Amino acid sequence: MPSQRLMATTFISLGLSFSLTLGSVANARAYEPPRTADGKVDFSGVWQVLNTANNNLEPQGGRAAQMMREGPAGPVPVSELVALGAAGAVPASLGVVEGGLIPYKDEALAQRDENAKNWITQDPEVRCYLPGIPRATYMPHPFQIIQNEGVLFFNYAYAGAVRNVALSDPGPAPIDSWMGESWARWEDDTLIVTTTGQHDQSWFDRAGNYHSDMMTVVERFTRTSDHTIDYMATMTDEQVFTRPWTIRMPLYKRIGSDAQMLKFDCVEYVEELIYGHLRKEPLD
Amino acid sequence: MKIRYALLTCLCLATSMQTSGFETPRMAWGHPNLQGIWTNATVTTLVRPEEVEQLVLNEAEAAAMEKGGAEAIAAIDDLPEGDLEAGEDVGGYNAFWVDPGTRVLRVNGEARSSIIVDPEDGQIPYTLLTRPKYYWRAYNMLNTYDNPEERPLGERCTVGFGSTGGPPMLPVLYNNNYQFIQTPDQVLILVEMNHSVRNIRLDAEPLPEVIRPWMGDSIGHWEGDTLVVRTTQFHPQQDLRLAIKHQVMMSKDSVVEERFTRVSESEINYVFTITDENLYSQPWIGEQTLRSTQGPIYEYACHEGNYALPNILSGARQEEES
Numbered sequence A: 001m002p003s004q005r006l007m008a009t010t011f012i013s014l015g016l017s018f019s020l021t022l023g024s025v026a027n028a029r030a031y032e033p034p035r036t037a038d039g040k041v042d043f044s045g046v047w048q049v050l051n052t053a054n055n056n057l058e059p060q061g062g063r064a065a066q067m068m069r070e071g072p073a074g075p076v077p078v079s080e081l082v083a084l085g086a087a088g089a090v091p092a093s094l095g096v097v098e099g100g101l102i103p104y105k106d107e108a109l110a111q112r113d114e115n116a117k118n119w120i121t122q123d124p125e126v127r128c129y130l131p132g133i134p135r136a137t138y139m140p141h142p143f144q145i146i147q148n149e150g151v152l153f154f155n156y157a158y159a160g161a162v163r164n165v166a167l168s169d170p171g172p173a174p175i176d177s178w179m180g181e182s183w184a185r186w187e188d189d190t191l192i193v194t195t196t197g198q199h200d201q202s203w204f205d206r207a208g209n210y211h212s213d214m215m216t217v218v219e220r221f222t223r224t225s226d227h228t229i230d231y232m233a234t235m236t237d238e239q240v241f242t243r244p245w246t247i248r249m250p251l252y253k254r255i256g257s258d259a260q261m262l263k264f265d266c267v268e269y270v271e272e273l274i275y276g277h278l279r280k281e282p283l284d
Numbered sequence B: 001m002k003i004r005y006a007l008l009t010c011l012c013l014a015t016s017m018q019t020s021g022f023e024t025p026r027m028a029w030g031h032p033n034l035q036g037i038w039t040n041a042t043v044t045t046l047v048r049p050e051e052v053e054q055l056v057l058n059e060a061e062a063a064a065m066e067k068g069g070a071e072a073i074a075a076i077d078d079l080p081e082g083d084l085e086a087g088e089d090v091g092g093y094n095a096f097w098v099d100p101g102t103r104v105l106r107v108n109g110e111a112r113s114s115i116i117v118d119p120e121d122g123q124i125p126y127t128l129l130t131r132p133k134y135y136w137r138a139y140n141m142l143n144t145y146d147n148p149e150e151r152p153l154g155e156r157c158t159v160g161f162g163s164t165g166g167p168p169m170l171p172v173l174y175n176n177n178y179q180f181i182q183t184p185d186q187v188l189i190l191v192e193m194n195h196s197v198r199n200i201r202l203d204a205e206p207l208p209e210v211i212r213p214w215m216g217d218s219i220g221h222w223e224g225d226t227l228v229v230r231t232t233q234f235h236p237q238q239d240l241r242l243a244i245k246h247q248v249m250m251s252k253d254s255v256v257e258e259r260f261t262r263v264s265e266s267e268i269n270y271v272f273t274i275t276d277e278n279l280y281s282q283p284w285i286g287e288q289t290l291r292s293t294q295g296p297i298y299e300y301a302c303h304e305g306n307y308a309l310p311n312i313l314s315g316a317r318q319e320e321e322s
Helices: A002-030 A106-117 A267-278 B002-018 B059-077 B130-143 B308-321
Strands: A045-048 A068-071 A074-077 A143-148 A151-156 A162-164 A181-187 A190-196 A216-225 A228-236 A245-253 B036-039 B110-112 B116-118 B177-182 B186-191 B196-202 B217-223 B226-232 B240-242 B247-249 B255-264 B267-275 B284-292
Touching: A151 B186, A267 B308, B059 B110, B130 B240, B130 B247
Parallel strands: B196 B217
Antiparallel strands: A045 A143, A045 A245, A068 A074, A143 A151, A151 A162, A181 A190, A190 A216, A216 A228, A228 A245, B036 B177, B036 B284, B116 B284, B177 B186, B186 B196, B217 B226, B226 B255, B240 B247, B255 B267, B267 B284
């Protein structure tokens, strides 16, 4: 009897998942997104990822801390992170790079590994520096897109970052900056944002993945439901990578009482880290 | 009575300016359209200069004030020949780097000697007890180098200099640009300095009292075509706002009401009232004109390149050792 019940359950769930799959395909095709007054798909809202891409864009196993050292019987957290315990542990993650790994040139891969070894002193996030693109999208903090006639504005919680997206190609950026220069165009209902003019100081994640100041990022935003965006970003940077590569992940809309954003103004939170040793009487 | 009269005057001015054939542009959902990039750069200061009695300047006085402003900026580059002695003040900037405005503030065409319109003397109405406290606090902030938290906010890159992000939003030495962005539920103001964003929530409930963001908690509503914003719950460290162009002491309990009215294609009338009975003998009112200006606003990354604060602190440590 139990085996019959199991079979029946399996059969039902298979059928259910089959119909769910069919249903989502049909829904994706039939989905009619909201539009702004000028007929463009409306991406307005507060969005956030539900993944750990900010830990590492590539797949990674779980570990006790972001930065480890050799212990007497296997790796242990670096001393700065021991006190955090499970709160500082890093869960396993599947990665978001299409094809699995970032196609680094050999010497660039060595630099990435060096970055990872020095994460705690080198990652701009630790010092509350602006995140750059695409990292701003998948930080573990929300961001708001404001879109109306004449404006496409990204307001990020993390570090008070902002991105004002031009609605036509402004030409080369007058100067490199942390968030670069972005401009938008449309392919049918997909919003395409091209970003150049970023300098080389931002990283992709806490794993030390990085780029040069020659990088072009092309992001593709496609609404797949009232509450999701299919987000892709393709990075081209011949100084660091052997070919263009793409990350892909869903963005989720925050709804109800979650659909508002408080800024994460972290500058004041890192004063002890950055300036503590310069106090008249440094603390312990 | 005086306050009410001044406020009424401002409102009437705004209204009369609106009725002069200008039709307020609107967002798709009907709210007046304030979107765009605006500047409040001006030679006119927050408080009235001692030598000036009247709020309204005649054209000769206005021209003289503008000439004085230009000369003051040019004088920045007027350093003595040769090397300075060690320890001499080299000043903060060359004139090239500042952009404080070249014109006096004009409201409805009228040249103004101060942003403050009430009290009538154009001064901040600190109470007798508050005024010495203000001087003491300002002296200490400028002369204490023991800890980063004791330095002015602009040096720490937590917000821009003085009250550039406000509220009230006051002109400073450079980067006096603001971008207004609207949704049916919000008005966002991107303050160029420190890329601070004021998130004005329309017809919303206040944040829980334990949350005290930089630039406070702003809640707005539309009164006719005027955006009215009330800000409370200031960050406790945003009490003393020191800039070269203005110095204001407020408190975490100050209340700021702002009124934004688009009066022409290129101007927003901006009136603010500050109330704090622990500091001031009366609420005080300022009035500015936000003028449309060319964009875009480029990135103002302050914290990322902040060499000033560590150098100021380490300079003090060096001095103690010598």
